[in-house]
Amino acid sequence: MFDRLFADYLVKTGRLNCDQLDRIYQDQQKKYVRLGVIAVSEKLMTVEEVEEVNQLQALYDKRFGDIAVSEGYLNEEQVSRLLALQGNPFLTFMQAAIDSDIIGAGEFDDLLKEFQKENNFTLMNIEEMKSCQVDRIVPIFVYKEPELVKKLCGVMIRTVSRLIDNHVFIRKPYVEKSVDFEALARQELNGDHHILTAIAGDADDGMMKVAVAFAGAENVSDRDDSLDALCELINCVNGLLATEASNDDVDVDMDAPMAEGNKGKVRGENVLVLPFVACGREFKMLITYDEDYEVVVG
Amino acid sequence: MAKIMVVDDSKIMRKILTGTLTDAGHEVIKDAANGKDALDALETMEIKPDLITLDITMPVMDGIEALKNIREKYPDVKVVMVSAAGQKSKVLEALKAGALDFLQKPFEKEDVVAVIGKFVNNA
Numbered sequence: 115m116f117d118r119l120f121a122d123y124l125v126k127t128g129r130l131n132c133d134q135l136d137r138i139y140q141d142q143q144k145k146y147v148r149l150g151v152i153a154v155s156e157k158l159m160t161v162e163e164v165e166e167v168n169q170l171q172a173l174y175d176k177r178f179g180d181i182a183v184s185e186g187y188l189n190e191e192q193v194s195r196l197l198a199l200q201g202n203p204f205l206t207f208m209q210a211a212i213d214s215d216i217i218g219a220g221e222f223d224d225l226l227k228e229f230q231k232e233n234n235f236t237l238m239n240i241e242e243m244k245s246c247q248v249d250r251i252v253p254i255f256v257y258k259e260p261e262l263v264k265k266l267c268g269v270m271i272r273t274v275s276r277l278i279d280n281h282v283f284i285r286k287p288y289v290e291k292s293v294d295f296e297a298l299a300r301q302e303l304n305g306d307h308h309i310l311t312a313i314a315g316d317a318d319d320g321m322m323k324v325a326v327a328f329a330g331a332e333n334v335s336d337r338d339d340s341l342d343a344l345c346e347l348i349n350c351v352n353g354l355l356a357t358e359a360s361n362d363d364v365d366v367d368m369d370a371p372m373a374e375g376n377k378g379k380v381r382g383e384n385v386l387v388l389p390f391v392a393c394g395r396e397f398k399m400l401i402t403y404d405e406d407y408e409v410v411v412g
Numbered sequence: 413m414a415k416i417m418v419v420d421d422s423k424i425m426r427k428i429l430t431g432t433l434t435d436a437g438h439e440v441i442k443d444a445a446n447g448k449d450a451l452d453a454l455e456t457m458e459i460k461p462d463l464i465t466l467d468i469t470m471p472v473m474d475g476i477e478a479l480k481n482i483r484e485k486y487p488d489v490k491v492v493m494v495s496a497a498g499q500k501s502k503v504l505e506a507l508k509a510g511a512l513d514f515l516q517k518p519f520e521k522e523d524v525v526a527v528i529g530k531f532v533n534n535a
Contacts, residue, residue: 329427342423367499370471
């Protein structure tokens with residue numbers, strides 16, 4: 115997830131163009147991350163130290179980790195931890211960008227610092243995001259929200275990642291009094307809390323892509339099917355949330371989901387908007403929590 | 413092979429379930445978008461289904477109410493709940509009302525086939 119979020123930032127700031135990004139993504143699929151790249155990313159070694167170990171590797175038939183330990187740069191425990199990180203998507207992205215000569219090994223740290231500064235993240239936030247684990251990333255973005263809303267956002271992104279696009283990523287959330295939509299799938303939750311969960315889609319082809327990924331191409335033939343699939347996605351997400359909440363003795367009941375196929379607005383005092391990108395298109399997850407809202411169509 | 417009725421307010425979900433069950437060798441003889449439509453259909457069907465997959469969260473008549481009606485009027489028809497609403501209270505209520513099992517959405521297709529198969533493979 116963080117690989118895609120960071121790539122999005124690099125494209126938006128002009129550091130990468132779309133062709134370069136495509137090359138990196140293609141290369142990323144085949145990548146096995148070298149231990150030296152991970153050691154630099156984890157700030158356990160400098161680029162110079164890694165180069166030195168690489169040169170020693172060329173001279174002796176030994177593994178990177180063994181040389182790094184014998185040279186005193188790493189201990190055995192650190193090598194084990196680095197080995198466990200070899201499949202991490204952010205690191206494979208980094209490796210692919212470096213190997214394609216698109217971004218230099220030494221540049222990544224500066225780019226991450228810029229990303230951190232521009233988005234007001236802490237260093238700890240960046241370290242959490244580099245794990246690429248949804249459950250560690252989503253709370254960073256919605257830390258101000260009530261616990262149940264945090265859970266809801268986590269379940270949504272985890273479910274989209276599992277069922278629709280494992281490269282889904284989120285953008286910074288914001289709060290509005292009125293949010294426009296071109297099409298909307300929504301469901302109301304009642305019980306101990308009164309919650310609206312909705313997904314607003316702007317483009318038909320985007321909705322269609324998500325619907326096909328969710329339900330299979332053989333089951334989706336038109337816009338109504340796409341909206342129906344989005345409703346069912348919300349229903350599954352809310353069902354998982356309600357199940358999780360019931361284990362904590364929080365009562366959450368679900369109304370039947372509803373679709374709005376025409377343009378409109380969701381209005382409320384505090385409509386939380388969590389943008390997420392799936393199948394290459396941006397969607398908005400809309401949430402109101404324990405307050406009135408209205409959906410106006412037309 | 414069993415005769416099955418699929419009840420779910422989502423057309424997509426009805427298609428997915430129908431496709432999955434058909435591929436597994438069953439015959440989906442009817443589908444319905446809510447509990448009331450399902451009961452109306454059952455009244456007019458000459459050959460009743462061996463099993464009904466029943467969603468819970470539906471407009472007009474929800475799955476729990478439909479389940480109670482089905483068990484009362486058609487005690488030979490087996491019912492398996494297929495629902496996103498997996499709260500403990502819902503599961504217990506459904507099982508108490510006579511559902512044979514409870515499958516939570518989102519499901520793996522193999523799980524649907526396995527669970528339905530437990531109850532109808534001799535049909």
